[in-house]
Amino acid sequence: MRVDSSLFRLTTVRRQSLFYALIFIGSGASLPYMPLWFASKGMSGAQIGLILALPLLLRAVTGPIMGVWAEKFPLFRSPMIRLAIAGGVAYGGLMLWPVAGDARFWLFVALWAVGYSCITSISPLLDVMTIQMSKREAFNYTGPRAVGSASFIAANIAVGYGLNWIGVDLVVIWVVVLCFLAAGAAWAVLPRAPRHIEEGPTATDSAPAYLPQQTGAQRIRELLANPVFVLLLAAMGCVQGAHAFYYGFSTIIWKSQGLDGATSGYLWGAGVAAEVLFLMFGFRLRNRFGSWTLLVAAAGLSTLRWFMMGFAPPAWALWPLQTLHAFSFAACYLAGLDLVNRMAPKGSESLAQTLNAAWVTGVMMGLSTLASGPVYDALGGRGYWVMAGMAGAGLLIAAYLYRRQVMRP
Known part of the structure; x- marks a missing residue:
């Protein structure tokens, strides 16, 4: 055969x-x-x-x-x-x-x-x-x-x-x-x-590399001189950085609610599984509605996710909230990849994406990680509301960019 x-x-x-x-x-x-x-x-x-x-x-x-x-x-x-x-x-x-x-x-x-x-x-x-x-x-x-x-x-x-x-x-x-x-x-x-x-x-x-006429510092300045690019990084930084409290304290909070380690592991897995499914099929939503719309949806559903998590919901409610990881992370990531790549001048795509990663998953996530410990000590599970406020700030910026980039005459 x-x-x-x-x-x-x-x-x-x-x-x-x-x-x-x-x-x-x-x-x-x-x-x-x-x-x-x-x-x-x-x-x-x-x-x-x-x-x-x-x-x-x-x-x-x-x-x-x-x-x-x-x-x-x-x-x-x-x-x-x-x-x-x-x-x-x-x-x-x-x-x-x-x-x-x-x-x-x-x-x-x-x-x-x-x-x-x-x-x-x-x-x-x-x-x-x-x-x-x-x-x-x-x-x-x-x-x-x-x-x-x-x-x-x-x-x-x-x-x-x-x-x-x-x-x-x-x-x-x-x-x-x-x-x-x-x-x-x-x-x-x-x-x-x-x-x-x-x-x-x-x-x-x-072989000798392709070298644009501009120096690296000049290309960085060119990217950062674009206010839409800077605001886009700010919006994504707020939405993605809001995950820091979840990454650091979700398992501890769930255990304090009486959930065992296996259930916590399955809840984590459910969130990542939702992310995988969105990355496989979410491009259809992006192609239909556009990346700016997808970014606004990601910021809005992220705000909803963390706001609801602050009420210490019972186990049955945690499962649908975990599926929102498809938007709070994956949709934001997918929209950001496309928008950053589109804004980058030719020859600066790698630089634009590394600036994106440096700010969104670097500086913003790092600051949120450092802040999450004191927030948890002060508020316990209600610390999710601080993250909801952070995601909400990202929503406001994303909505402003949507009006400017999509709805302008």
């Missing part, structure tokens, strides 16, 4: 999906479980909070630097290879600490900041590559990203079970291995696609 070889051919969509999966399999271990590893090495809660928040805040600086640096390479994959290797080396250094006490803490701060900055810089570069490739080859760019989110769920569950067998050191080993696997996959699997189509098949990893 003849087997259809097209089933096994690595098309561009499958290549992008595989690389997204590797990146998210790594983050599926680091995001929920690295705090446990730091705690096992003697770090206090305050120290863990600083370790985790510092690279988020530093993205205001590291994001633009990475974006300018990445655009000097002629191929999309070249900076991703280097970032994955650097991230793997930094994360690996976490297990080689020869010092104790405060020196160990500051070593962890430095190594985690370097590793996290490198690995999280890959995602916006990969987003730009996928968007550009989808235009060239006419496929839906949200599909590969949905595969990444699904892989996050699988990794979260797999590492959770593995901790029972191997112990907490599995977390760092897992992340380091995935970094080097991602570096190898970026070289062997990602298409050797030129960043700029005019360079065509002559581009190589070591």
Whole structure:
């Protein structure tokens, strides 16, 4: 019987999906479980909070630097290879600490900041590559990203079970291995696609890069001189940053309501599953109603989600509220990718997306993470109302931009 070889051919969509999966399999271990590893090495809660928040805040600086640096390479994959290797080396250094006490803490701060900055810089570069490739080859760019989110769920569950067998050191080993696997996959699997189509098949990893006439600083100033771009980042930063309280304290709050750990895990999974489904099919809503409309809907439903969560709803009500993650996160992310890419001047797409990531999931998420602890101490579960206010600010900005960009005569 003849087997259809097209089933096994690595098309561009499958290549992008595989690389997204590797990146998210790594983050599926680091995001929920690295705090446990730091705690096992003697770090206090305050120290863990600083370790985790510092690279988020530093993205205001590291994001633009990475974006300018990445655009000097002629191929999309070249900076991703280097970032994955650097991230793997930094994360690996976490297990080689020869010092104790405060020196160990500051070593962890430095190594985690370097590793996290490198690995999280890959995602916006990969987003730009996928968007550009989808235009060239006419496929839906949200599909590969949905595969990444699904892989996050699988990794979260797999590492959770593995901790029972191997112990907490599995977390760092897992992340380091995935970094080097991602570096190898970026070289062997990602298409050797030129960043700029005019360079065509002559581009190589070591060839002279396409360099716009403007310097990196000039291109940053050009982007930030666009008030619509700046307000768009502000709106998305408010909507996405409002998730910080949920990420940090939802499980604690649910347990205080009498829900067991398994139920909390399923609730988290329901939110990410809704995100995956929206990334797979939400582009139809975007194509029908437009990205500005999608952004307003995301901000409005995010405000509703956190406002209702502040009432400590019973378990049966939590499930539909968790499905709103499809809008509070995924719809905002999808709309933002499209709008930022459309606003970026030619040759500055990677820079625009790294500025987007630096502000939205860096500075705003970092500040919200730092604020969430005191908010929880003061208000408990009602701290969700503070996040509702933050999302509401994003809604006001998004509504203003909608009127300006869509409804103007």
